Amino acid sequence: MTFIAPLLLSLSMMVLVQDQNNSESHAADPEEAATQTPIIVEGNTNDPEVRAQTGSRIPGEPLYRDLNVATSTGIAGLTPGSGISPFHGANPVNKRITTTCVSDNDAVGERASCLLLQGREAVAENDIIAATDIYRFLVSSDEFGPEERLAGGTELYNLAGMLRDTVLREEALIRLLESDALEESQRRPAMRTLIDMAIPRDDSALAIARLKHFISTGDVLPEIFANLAILLRDAGEAGAQGYMQQAVTQQRALDRPVEQGWLDFVRDTPDVPAPDSEPAFATTTVVFETELGAITIALETERAPITAGNFLRYVEEGRFDGIVFYRAMHVDWGEQPNGLIQGGAQWHPDRVLPGIPHEPTTITGLSHTRGALSMAMGEPGTANGDFSIMLGDQTGLDAKPESDDPVWQNGYAVFGYVTDGMDVVAAIHAAAIDPELGEGWMKGQMLAQPVTVTEARVAEPAE
Numbered sequence: 001m002t003f004i005a006p007l008l009l010s011l012s013m014m015v016l017v018q019d020q021n022n023s024e025s026h027a028a029d030p031e032e033a034a035t036q037t038p039i040i041v042e043g044n045t046n047d048p049e050v051r052a053q054t055g056s057r058i059p060g061e062p063l064y065r066d067l068n069v070a071t072s073t074g075i076a077g078l079t080p081g082s083g084i085s086p087f088h089g090a091n092p093v094n095k096r097i098t099t100t101c102v103s104d105n106d107a108v109g110e111r112a113s114c115l116l117l118q119g120r121e122a123v124a125e126n127d128i129i130a131a132t133d134i135y136r137f138l139v140s141s142d143e144f145g146p147e148e149r150l151a152g153g154t155e156l157y158n159l160a161g162m163l164r165d166t167v168l169r170e171e172a173l174i175r176l177l178e179s180d181a182l183e184e185s186q187r188r189p190a191m192r193t194l195i196d197m198a199i200p201r202d203d204s205a206l207a208i209a210r211l212k213h214f215i216s217t218g219d220v221l222p223e224i225f226a227n228l229a230i231l232l233r234d235a236g237e238a239g240a241q242g243y244m245q246q247a248v249t250q251q252r253a254l255d256r257p258v259e260q261g262w263l264d265f266v267r268d269t270p271d272v273p274a275p276d277s278e279p280a281f282a283t284t285t286v287v288f289e290t291e292l293g294a295i296t297i298a299l300e301t302e303r304a305p306i307t308a309g310n311f312l313r314y315v316e317e318g319r320f321d322g323i324v325f326y327r328a329m330h331v332d333w334g335e336q337p338n339g340l341i342q343g344g345a346q347w348h349p350d351r352v353l354p355g356i357p358h359e360p361t362t363i364t365g366l367s368h369t370r371g372a373l374s375m376a377m378g379e380p381g382t383a384n385g386d387f388s389i390m391l392g393d394q395t396g397l398d399a400k401p402e403s404d405d406p407v408w409q410n411g412y413a414v415f416g417y418v419t420d421g422m423d424v425v426a427a428i429h430a431a432a433i434d435p436e437l438g439e440g441w442m443k444g445q446m447l448a449q450p451v452t453v454t455e456a457r458v459a460e461p462a463e
Helices: 030-036 110-124 128-140 146-163 166-178 184-198 204-216 222-235 240-253 260-268 305-316 406-410 422-429
Strands: 015-017 101-103 284-290 293-299 324-330 339-344 372-375 386-390 414-420 446-458
Touching: 101 110, 110 128, 110 146, 128 146, 128 166, 146 166, 166 184, 184 204, 204 222, 222 240, 222 260, 240 260, 284 305, 293 305, 293 422, 305 414, 305 446, 324 422, 339 422, 339 446, 414 422
Parallel strands: none
Antiparallel strands: 015 101, 284 293, 284 446, 293 414, 324 339, 324 446, 339 386, 372 386, 372 414
């Protein structure tokens, strides 16, 4: 199979398969492996014990047949016309079991090498679904190092080029940017390419968001400011004249001639005020029935499709039924009550799904204002099934590209807003605290009696 060379770099990878009779590399106990590492389960297919159900996140029985292993990455994908949009189902991977795989790149370990080999075998067999899911898992899982993620993302990009699938190319770039695979010199060309892909499909909101994010990452050419100015003017949004003036100023600083059209734009385009109302974006309504009443939420499935789609999957699969709100953080500034409440899956093995790529507020345009829902996480890419609801404006949690701290550069991901039931949120926030519960800085923020979510559901149209 000859792959089209990727935009970011050309990957030369030689994968060798050694003796399959050596079975030491397989997990001895697949049920234990499913508990510890539920993404990939490996086992000796000759052992009858491996036919047992190995955990709620490993679908189907029998799990092992014809040297295949059933698995699920659970990572969001992309659909045309909406930027990024999640796959609501799992990404099944049929994993061909080999024993030892070696790469000519020392930074790519045996497991990643085997997956790369299996992906290429799947492509050779025209099993495109299996190949794409293997590469998605490689580039997005925190179980692999930067070189391994880069290899998976590059193969995904190559495959998209071979298929002439622009949507898959875009997905590959997004996954690479959300991982730690790309060096800084590679990130900016990747972001520029995403901008170039958004403009032709006439998605001005997405193109504007990506242009603004690109500008926030460092110095850019005057043409970037000019493109943003034109899109803002055509969309009737504020700031068009200012961005074109920046384009003119930078062009002159580079000692380059300024196009007359740019000068005419600055002269003739008024800097329109911000609209009185926000443009309409697609949302999905979810209702949380709690012991203290109902909370209605509008999930931002268009502006934050990865994060909202992940939350929606928890709702649709019943993973939020029976969870609790367990934390109430109080702050003494701003209009009271102020702070946040937190609830979710709490890493329960029967509820939690794999972490998802991070969607910073600089990309989504959302903010931690009153009623906002935000994903709890340790670092970008680890958010899964725990979330917070803001009692008041907490915009300090938004992304800050100018920060020296990598965590605060990305901030936390907003993905929805409470549209009804803030009184219930306030009641949960006001519940009694157990001063002895919690660890570290969260000690003294845990509810003495957590509040149960009896049911989480997608609202009917009438609701």
